[in-house]
Amino acid sequence: MKRATAQNVAIEAGVSKWTVIRAFTPGASITEASKAKVLEAAERLNYRPNLLARSLATNSTHQVAVLVDDFANPHKLPFLEKLTASLQAEGLVTMLININEHYSHVHAILNADQRQVDAIVLFGTAFHDEMLTDHKLGRGGPPMFVLARDSQIEGVPAISCDAVVAIAEIGKYLLEKGYRRPGFMAGAVHCLRRLAGGGTLRSFGEPLSGSNSSRCLPSAIAQESGAQAARDYLSKIAPEDRIDVLMCENDALAFGAMDVARSEFGLRVPNDLAIVGFDNAAPAASPAYGLTTYEQPTDQMVKATIDMILERAPRETVNFQGKLVVRGSA
Amino acid sequence: MKRATAQNVAIEAGVSKWTVIRAFTPGASITEASKAKVLEAAERLNYRPNLLARSLATNSTHQVAVLVDDFANPHKLPFLEKLTASLQAEGLVTMLININEHYSHVHAILNADQRQVDAIVLFGTAFHDEMLTDHKLGRGGPPMFVLARDSQIEGVPAISCDAVVAIAEIGKYLLEKGYRRPGFMAGAVHCLRRLAGGGTLRSFGEPLSGSNSSRCLPSAIAQESGAQAARDYLSKIAPEDRIDVLMCENDALAFGAMDVARSEFGLRVPNDLAIVGFDNAAPAASPAYGLTTYEQPTDQMVKATIDMILERAPRETVNFQGKLVVRGSA
DNA sequence: ATATTTATTGCTACCGGTAGCAAACGTGCA
DNA sequence: TGCACGTTTGCTACCGGTAGCAATAAATAT
Structure with a gap:
């Protein structure tokens, strides 16, 4: 069974598809009556808006690519947890890309870019290829950030521990x-x-x-x-x-x-x-x-990254101060 | 600077946009001459096809949602590495969703569904809500799989260690x-x-x-x-x-x-x-x-999951046999 | 009751591609 | 030279939404 579209719901509810859309748009101009009618019809047909189509039209996917190349470091996991949770709290979703010998940074960045992600985060990963950075992505590509490592790349801010x-x-x-x-x-x-x-x-x-x-x-x-x-x-x-x-x-x-x-x-x-x-x-x-x-002050770093992605903070390299944790080994 | 579209390249190259598309479609019917012309123009304008638009038209995103709720288990990281790498090798990309008290399974599944993912993998996570499973996703929703845990849910195959x-x-x-x-x-x-x-x-x-x-x-x-x-x-x-x-x-x-x-x-x-x-x-x-x-036989499990996603294997619960690793603790 | 304002609804155009048919093109052969 | 045939190119229609203007309906003022 194919999934229902706004048009289908519109027919079911006896209105135009734009009214259907409005029923699903918070704050849109629509009467309670028709909204109820639409929602009921939508329920019957099990309609859920297609975010792909929306992304295409609005030019924003709410997706953030996170590139990781070092899964051997156990520290990555809790960090990743924080990052994904915080992104999700802002309505962003994580596209996790594994950088390895079969899948290069360039590959990953190009792919993320073509998928129209809102931002690319190089998480614990840095790379040089200026050719790509400057030329290919200069033109309307998504902003890039380097998290938990310093960035050598012009125009790519780093969020790291000093x-x-x-x-x-x-x-x-x-x-x-x-x-x-x-x-x-x-x-x-x-x-x-x-x-x-x-x-x-x-x-x-x-x-x-x-x-x-x-x-x-x-x-x-x-x-x-x-x-x-x-x-x-x-x-x-x-x-x-x-x-x-x-x-x-x-x-x-x-x-x-x-x-x-x-x-x-x-x-x-x-x-x-x-x-x-x-x-x-x-x-x-x-x-x-x-x-x-x-x-490392992971909370601060994650917050800073997201603030930059959402342009709540200037997109420039920042360093946070961590703290020494003394235990028995030294 | 806005990104170039096929239409822009078409004008630049003096052809129609469909010819441009063909230049980027492997095996499409196009002469070497016009293909070269198009590729050159594309290079000049830095054109890269928009996968969002393609996904909308082809009804396939090549994205797989992976839901994880237990980041505290260090075992997740290498498993996740294998999973992402294998998905990527098949041209699929991972949407990593963190399930926690602020972001429920239902939330995650609905979101993934609306983003038109090709499949949803509950990785080490299982849930009951039959209402959602049966009704909401019955109608054209993406197939779901439970990885590394057994599934109670009808129609949701599990891939796990026996x-x-x-x-x-x-x-x-x-x-x-x-x-x-x-x-x-x-x-x-x-x-x-x-x-x-x-x-x-x-x-x-x-x-x-x-x-x-x-x-x-x-x-x-x-x-x-x-x-x-x-x-x-x-x-x-x-x-x-x-x-x-x-x-x-x-x-x-x-x-x-x-x-x-x-x-x-x-x-x-x-x-x-x-x-x-x-x-x-x-x-x-x-x-x-x-x-x-x-x-656990993670390689086999990952392979089986991907085979099911790509419909290279029947979508039914499978159990693999792991092996006891004897060390000093018992 | 009529004019005017405002809320609601419908419309066209568009986002950037894909599918598949139809026209244009060249080529080989009669 | 003319015709059939295969290749290349262009076209319309469509994927499922959004934006913003125009038409209509309802509410208020005169």
């Missing part, structure tokens, strides 16, 4: 605690880093002043990668030459590293090796890990 | 290991349970034959709830009266319970209390937990 402040705060804390030989573990997805490489280490080195220089362990983003990177490092470097604290770009890496350090190398955390994460993912709070980490 | 087999297998294993006093912890979201209440306990009780009866600890789904439920139970029941193995409806509950048992009650797992989860979520593999759990 990495410099975060690093400084973590560094200060570690320094006070007496750590002097820090190491940094970064995820290696897509050439960009949330806590951008050099800058990070320098900021961290600074509070530690003349201390030993930092070491960087590259890896892909994921718990298993964190484990592997830690394994490589610990088996290669003699105990006396090792770092005394490991900062990880995200908690997933930290969990992997901690697992390996404890169970494969018998190291005590934090005594033999302290570990700091970033995100305050759920398992960090569990006594099994007790990870000292840094919590 | 719970009876799973429970039997777990029970058999635990029996062999000598456990005799099992307890079961179920999530209490929305009245439905994946391993439906009574049946579960009976299946589990059966292999344990004449042994002590099972205990059920109700709670909401989430790690914190698991912790709370375990805390309540352990502080209330004397050590000698306690269960010897706790089966949890999902890993998140198991993690919470294990944390509490170990760190708050000093119990050794599995010696003092064995714990079994369900899902094989990422942290289960980590030495920090080493959780014995049951892995």
Whole structure:
């Protein structure tokens, strides 16, 4: 059975299709009598307005594309929950696009654009292709935003946690605690880093002043990668030459590293090796890990993103301050 | 700058808009010459077809709504990753809808329906409201599927992991290991349970034959709830009266319970209390937990779901067999 | 009772495509 | 040169709504 249209309801109710539409348009000019008549007919035919047609006519879909490329980070899930819930509260719906080796950013953006989404959110994902950004989407394309990562792209605001402040705060804390030989573990997805490489280490080195220089362990983003990177490092470097604290770009890496350090190398955390994460993912709070980490102000970030999408706030890069969550690991 | 339409390109290229459309329709009847002419003009104007208009005309959006209500379960994330990736590989895009106290199933289904999605997948979510299912969506609505949970609803096929087999297998294993006093912890979201209440306990009780009866600890789904439920139970029941193995409806509950048992009650797992989860979520593999759990065949389930959506397979409930993953916790 | 204002209803045109028929075009063959 | 045939192009009608003007009905003023 084909679905009923406004026209069908109109015939059923003995009015014109525009009257039917009005019955479904809040605040439209229509008498109570005909509205009731229409609603009754609509009920009989089980009519529900076609939002596709409306979107076409009004040039607004109330859909927001959210691109994610790192499903390995457990932190993504609660963040995604907040984001979707908040979007829905504003009448927006989420188009979730998984960026991977078979489905590139360009692919995703082009697709979202053709589907006429109201905005595109690069969630924890950034990319370079200026050619696309500037040219293809310059002309009437949807606005783009980068969430939870910094943006290198002109005209694409970023909504993120202030990495410099975060690093400084973590560094200060570690320094006070007496750590002097820090190491940094970064995820290696897509050439960009949330806590951008050099800058990070320098900021961290600074509070530690003349201390030993930092070491960087590259890896892909994921718990298993964190484990592997830690394994490589610990088996290669003699105990006396090792770092005394490991900062990880995200908690997933930290969990992997901690697992390996404890169970494969018998190291005590934090005594033999302290570990700091970033995100305050759920398992960090569990006594099994007790990870000292840094919590992003996700509520603020989500709110800011939506405000920009709805043009309730200027569309420009903003940085929020997170907070250090001290637990047993450092 | 407004986006270019086929009509604009047509004028630019000196042809009719239908020729423009044909240039963008694979296999359409058009000469190489005019196709090149059109593509060049399209490039100049930065034309990209409007999929909204196409969807309206073809009556197919290539969008699939995925409803999720339990973001607290870490298992959802990799599952969601697979689902989105597989959908995208088939040219389908995911509309992710977050079901919560502010946004009900009915709300979500109605919205998805009005957006003309090609299918609705209740992912790990089930609901009763037959009134809606039968009446409202009976008439030309999108097909619905329940993924990773069983379906009570007539005409809504479920794609899930065979719970009876799973429970039997777990029970058999635990029996062999000598456990005799099992307890079961179920999530209490929305009245439905994946391993439906009574049946579960009976299946589990059966292999344990004449042994002590099972205990059920109700709670909401989430790690914190698991912790709370375990805390309540352990502080209330004397050590000698306690269960010897706790089966949890999902890993998140198991993690919470294990944390509490170990760190708050000093119990050794599995010696003092064995714990079994369900899902094989990422942290289960980590030495920090080493959780014995049951892995759902997610690949098969996702594939089956998509086959049904695309009508490559009959739309009927299917059950796949998972496998027991034995680790240290039981 | 009639004129004037206002609320309600119906209308045309349009959003940007698709489907499928009809005309125009070229080509091969008689 | 003329005709049949297949290809290419253009056309009308349509998908299911929205916008905003015009006509009509109802309410108020004179």
